[in-house]
Amino acid sequence: MATEIQVTFDCADPAALAAFWADLLGYEIAPPPPGFDSWPEGLLALDIPPERHNDASAVVDPTGAGPRIFFQRVAEGKSAKNRVHLDVRAAPGLEGDERMAALEQVAERLVATGATRLERFEPALPLSAGQIVMADPEGNEFCLD
Helix, strand or coil: CCCCCEEEEEECCHHHHHHHHHHHHCCEECCCCCCCCCHHHHHHHCCCCHHHCCCEEEEECCCCCCCEEEEEECCCCCCCCCCCCEEECCCCCCCHHHHHHHHHHHHHHHHHCCCEEEEEECCECCCECCEEEEECCCCCEEEEC
């Protein structure tokens, strides 16, 4: 039996973080529950108070290949470096200067959408092809690799 995984982010603003990651990964906001045309319609019909409408959000891979990513609101802020992070394969098949230039373009676009650039690691073949460490708008680290 195959096991599926879901990646979960604790965060302060699930809707905003879901929109950021959907854009970065080419994912879509998860559809509303069956029978509803929109999330607001579904949440109201389920008697979820308006102040709880941004307690959670999720994004899904439109091809069905990647894992679902879930964002849940928590009271506490991020306090330390992530022990687990995502590597976003932003330059598959590219090497050397061409690869790093492609990663730089993605990093620049992400900074414009609220990400923070943290560090660049130059290629050190054969073990590392180079990467750029980033943080999403809430400070969760990830690598452009």
